[in-house]
Amino acid sequence: MSLYNATTIIRKPWIYLLAMVSIASFTSCEKVIDLNLNTAEKKYVIEANLTNKAGGCVVLLSQTKDFDEDNTFPGISGATITITTNGTTVTPLTETSTPGQYTAPALIGATGNNYELKVTVAGQTFTANSTMAQPVLIDTIFAKDETLFGETRKIVTVVHPDPVGLGNNYRYIQYFNGNKISGNLIRNDDYSDGRITESSLFYFSDDGDEDAPELKSGDHVRVEMLSITPDIYKYWFSLDRSATGGSGQATPANPVTNIKGGALGYFSVHGIDTKTMIVP
Template sequence: MRIVILFGLILSISFMSCEKVIDVSLKDSEKLYVIEGILTDREGDCVVSISKTKNFDDDNIFEGLGDAVVSVTDDEGNTTALPEATTGVYRSATLTATTGKAYMLEVNINGQTFSASCIMPVKVKMDSLYVKEEGFFGETIKLANVQYEDPVVKGNNYRFIQYVNGIKEKNIFIRDDDYSDGNTSTITLFTAPDEDEDEIKSGDKVRVDMQCIAPALYKYWYSLDQGASGGSNSASPANPVTNIEGGALGYFSVHTVESKTVVVP
């Protein structure tokens, strides 16, 4: 539901609004651990990154935190240790996830323990990826579309990541089957022309990763997008609903991945 954004656009079109950078003095606060854990059905994707929060006025270089003990255990009790690959980044080159199985992430750092668990969802195939022109407030813009067949059982959740000429787009594209269960579904990866992203042009290479994600992760991405992106649409910004226990920010997602690439005609 991007109605609010549309309202915003209409407002800025209708009235002479003006934007400026201001100084806001924000209090420093306690630093929290940030854990980003990913496990997929593809070898080499399993990676856990650990960092900390910073003050608003600090720079955006988030250094990884080393010396953590990281492991993933499946519901049959098989534990895989994730050694540190580069500072703060812990990897397993071989670990993959199987549909229906639960995986538990455990992170020990400086005497603190964080854990999270996630069940690998059913894989849904990406049937096609194509770029189509859409009218938007009178302009014509090129947008990527993904088509897939949603399974008849309710509870499928998807996330799409778009790369244009190898550059990852910032928008979070998620979709559930709340209103479209069991249907041939198309999602338009909608990027408004005034957003920071470059518009898609003829000749561009568009790649889309389609992930089948767990319901808890749908909620995470939804609430991250609504509440933590710094925008002003939400009445009450808040931290996203995480599946990590122990007081860290971030998430642990076990999901399927499928990529397709098209060259824009």
């Protein structure tokens, strides 16, 4: 996942208008200022997930690159990764045939259990802790017409209860005909505590325009709802707000991490509920 760059470039044209003494004519020149980019220290990136489903324990390990390097992020092999349950049972993860991908297929997260992730690679150790909250179940999903930027599209809406008590957080992932749709769809219960919640899953293409695959009648839709912890909500929220320099932020910044030791990324322990439908 190409979320991180170790350095940031700023390139701005400054236009200077020079008034000429001749008959009201003007000449302009453009000056480009190139900042000298220093090589930044590379950081490890950990994307760790543990769910309440079989096969849901997966850790991806990669490393940042400098701004002028290509946008591929090969996995890092040779790490020792374990997950400890409630301080007693230690489960080692095994690297798959895909470099940098580590799994523990038999490890399934349970509500109320605390899990500690430990990653050791090239003499460095990184840790993170997370406790699985009670998974919230989807009541129903449906598609309805919504107008966005003057264009009418079919948008999927997820309906589910929110348990009483603040602190429930959700992430939604949708698939059209088996293809994952890009988008960072998250929600907390700051304004919906204890109520039935409806979340419309608006979507865009990767480059932010309106050319994403359009949902049509007869399409197969699958929605996954993740009951995430507050720190993971903060990770995805900060990614959306600051990692790209968008949403009014002055400069890009790495998203807030719950990993200790200097690595980037996250350790998410969450429940998943899934609903499917055929668009009418």
